[in-house]
Structure formats: C-alpha cells, structure tokens
Amino acid sequence: MRKKKKNKFLWKRIFLCIFLLIILIWVFALIIGNIFSKDTDKKPSTSSSASSKSDNTTNANYEYIETDSTLINQGNLILVNSDHAYTAPIPTTDNLTNLVDYRQGLTSKNFSVIDKSVNLSTLIINDFNNMMTDFAVNTKVTKLIVTSGLRTKEYQQTLYNKDLKNNNSTVSTLVALPGHSEHHTGYALDFSYNDAFKNNCKWLNENSYKYGFIQRYSEDKKGLTKIDNQPWHYRYVGQPHAYYMKQNNLCFEEYINLIKKYTFAKEHLKIKNFDDVEYEVYYVPATKDKTKIPAPKECDSYVISGNNVDGFIVTVLASQNKQ
Numbered sequence: 644m645r646k647k648k649k650n651k652f653l654w655k656r657i658f659l660c661i662f663l664l665i666i667l668i669w670v671f672a673l674i675i676g677n678i679f680s681k682d683t684d685k686k687p688s689t690s691s692s693a694s695s696k697s698d699n700t701t702n703a704n705y706e707y708i709e710t711d712s713t714l715i716n717q718g719n720l721i722l723v724n725s726d727h728a729y730t731a732p733i734p735t736t737d738n739l740t741n742l743v744d745y746r747q748g749l750t751s752k753n754f755s756v757i758d759k760s761v762n763l764s765t766l767i768i769n770d771f772n773n774m775m776t777d778f779a780v781n782t783k784v785t786k787l788i789v790t791s792g793l794r795t796k797e798y799q800q801t802l803y804n805k806d807l808k809n810n811n812s813t814v815s816t817l818v819a820l821p822g823h824s825e826h827h828t829g830y831a832l833d834f835s836y837n838d839a840f841k842n843n844c845k846w847l848n849e850n851s852y853k854y855g856f857i858q859r860y861s862e863d864k865k866g867l868t869k870i871d872n873q874p875w876h877y878r879y880v881g882q883p884h885a886y887y888m889k890q891n892n893l894c895f896e897e898y899i900n901l902i903k904k905y906t907f908a909k910e911h912l913k914i915k916n917f918d919d920v921e922y923e924v925y926y927v928p929a930t931k932d933k934t935k936i937p938a939p940k941e942c943d944s945y946v947i948s949g950n951n952v953d954g955f956i957v958t959v960l961a962s963q964n965k966q
Contacts, residue, residue, distance in 0.1 A: 705937040708947070710955070712929040718948025719766070719830060719855075719881045720956050722899045725820055725869050727951050729827040733795060739829060740768045742789055753779040754787050757835070761792040764829030767855070767879040771832070774847075774854035781850075782843045788835035794826035816871045825859065830879040844874050851877060852885035853917060857895065864894035881946070883916040883924075883958070899950050902926050907937050913961070921961040928954040 715721075716731040723729045739762040746756055753775040763771060779785045794802075800821040807815055818824075825831035834840050848858050856879050862872040880888070880895070888898050903926050905912040912924040927936050929949075936955055938945055944960035 704940060706940050707935040708938050710934050710936050712932055712934045715929050715949030715954060716951050719879060720884065720948040721828065721951035722895055723823060723825045723828060723951060724896065725823050728822045733827055734764060734793060734829040738765055739763065739793060740765045742792065751776065753785050754789060757788055757790045761789055762829070763792045763832060767830060770854045770879065774851060774856060778846060782846050784839050784843050786839040788837065789832055790835045791826060791833040793829045794824060796821045796827065799824045799826065816869065819870065825878055832877055834875045836875045840875060848874065852889040855879050855881040855885045857885050857888055859895065867894050867896045883914040883922040886917050887914050899952060902956055923959045923961040925957055926954055927957065
C-alpha cells in the first residue's frame with residue numbers, strides 16, 4: 644500500500660516536471676520570436692529599399708556638392724515675400740548692370756529708363772534685352788519705361804511709408820515690407836504704368852515666360868502673394884520655371900511648394916519647355932551648417948538655387964543628363 648502511494652507521488656513529480664519543461668520551452672520560444680521580430684523591424688521597408696536602390700544608382704551618376712546651408716537665400720528661385728525676408732547681401736555694382744549705360748551700348752533702343760538709378764542683376768540682363776527686342780518687334784512700341792530695379796531697404800522703407808500715408812493705413816498691400824521686397828534681389832523690375840504699357844502689356848503677360856520672367860502679382864493670386872494686382876511688376880525666375888508656372892496658372896508661392904514634393908530620392912519634376920527642351924527639377928532640403936547637393940556628373944548644364952525657405956532647387960537640362 645505504501646509502495647503504491649510512493650509510485651503515485653513519483654508520477655506526480657514527473658508530470659509536474661514535464662509541465663514546467665513545457666512552460667519553459669514556450670517562454671523560450673516567445674523570447675526567440677520577439678528577438679527575430681525586432682531584427683525584422685530593423686530591416687528596410689519596401690519603400691526604404693527603393694530609396695536605397697535609388698541611392699546606389701545616384702552614387703554612380705551623381706556627385707555631391709557640399710554647400711553652405713545659408714546659401715538658400717541666393718539664386719534665381721529665391722522666394723521673397725511677407726513671410727520670407729531677403730537676408731542675402733544686397734547685390735553690389737560688381738553684380739549689377741545699370742540700364743541707362745546698358746541701353747546706350749545697344750544698337751536698337753527697344754525700351755527707355757527713367758534715370759540712372761535703375762540697376763538689374765547682370766545675370767538676367769540678356770534675357771531682359773531679348774524680351775524687350777521681341778516686344779518691340781511684335782507691338783511696334785519702344786516707349787516702355789523701366790522705372791525701378793534694385794532697391795535698398797532704406798528706399799523701400801521710404802516707399803512703404805509713403806503708401807501708408809497716402810492710404811491712411813497701417814499696412815500696405817501695394818508696397819512690400821522693407822526687407823521683404825523682391826526689388827532687393829536684382830531680379831525684379833517695374834515698368835511705368837503709362838498708356839504704352841497699358842495698351843501692350845497683354846503681349847508681355849502672355850510671352851514673358853519665354854525669357855524667364857513672370858508677372859509676379861495678379862488679382863487672382865492676391866490671397867497667396869498678399870500684394871495687390873501689379874501688371875507692371877515682373878520677376879525673373881528662369882527656365883523652365885517661368886513656363887511651367889504660366890502653363891499651370893501658379894504663382895511663385897504655389898510653385899515653390901509644389902517643387903518640395905519632388906525630392907532627389909523620389910520622383911523628379913519633368914518639364915518639357917515651350918521650345919521642346921526637356922528639364923528635370925528636384926528639391927534638396929537644407930541641413931544644418933552644410934548641405935550635400937547631388938548634381939549629375941556627366942552634365943554641365945544644371946543650376947542650383949536656394950528657395951529662401953528651407954532648401955535648394957536643382958534644374959538640370961535633361962537631354963544632357965546621361966543616366
């Protein structure tokens with residue numbers, strides 16, 4: 644009888660040991676499974692893998708240009724408005740062309756200048772002259788007067804105060820805030836709003852994109868630009884950007900936001916220009932201190948510009964970009 648009890652007790656211990664062993668195996672399996680799960684989480688997702696593949700491709704065809712991140716405030720695509728001040732140095736005479744002197748050297752006088760105070764960035768002067776030449780050919784008018792180009796912040800303040808006084812207001816929607824005017828860049832100009840302009844500004848509005856210029860402030864975009872309609876104010880942004888904005892009825896603010904979707908590692912913005920030349924545009928966000936900007940190795944025709952907001956825009960002549 645005592646032997647039976649002993650055997651029964653022994654079997655209980657055996658079952659208990661087996662049960663505990665099963666529990667230990669189950670716990671061990673959970674731990675191992677969790678470790679593998681964490682390792683799996685560390686692996687790239689499908690989208691990350693695509694980015695890695697893109698990086699491998701770009702490493703072979705692109706070189707990285709290390710740029711001072713503060714240079715986002717320079718270039719033909721800098722956005723200057725009430726939210727984004729112009730913080731780069733005002734261009735000096737070394738980078739400017741005086742329109743009176745320039746006009747005197749031209750064989751054909753296709754425009755007029757109010758006085759010797761009007762200067763434009765030398766980078767845009769040829770495109771400006773080509774636009775004025777074609778304007779004169781198509782309209783038979785050579786009496787458009789350029790009244791304003793580069794402005795100092797002090798002069799902008801004078802104009803701003805004058806507009807406030809004339810309109811008995813505390814805020815101007817006609818004159819940009821000092822420090823926030825496109826006229827500080829050398830890329831903007833104003834025409835005299837005389838009869839010659841009023842009767843022929845349609846040609847400029849419809850064709851200025853061919854020369855890299857946009858009519859910057861229109862009535863339908865006032866809510867975005869925060870500036871009243873100014874048919875006399877033109878801003879240089881270059882090709883193919885002027886054409887794309889014109890074709891898609893985008894103001895500059897809308898275009899800068901649009902380009903941010905086309906980052907270097909993802910899809911680039913492909914633009915077939917009005918002259919059938921193809922361009923590729925992509926955005927590179929600025930990083931602290933220095934930004935590495937990828938540029939195609941086998942292509943000399945590309946332009947890097949800051950957007951004066953948060954990054955850089957690269958414009959590549961796609962037909963030369965051998966990928």
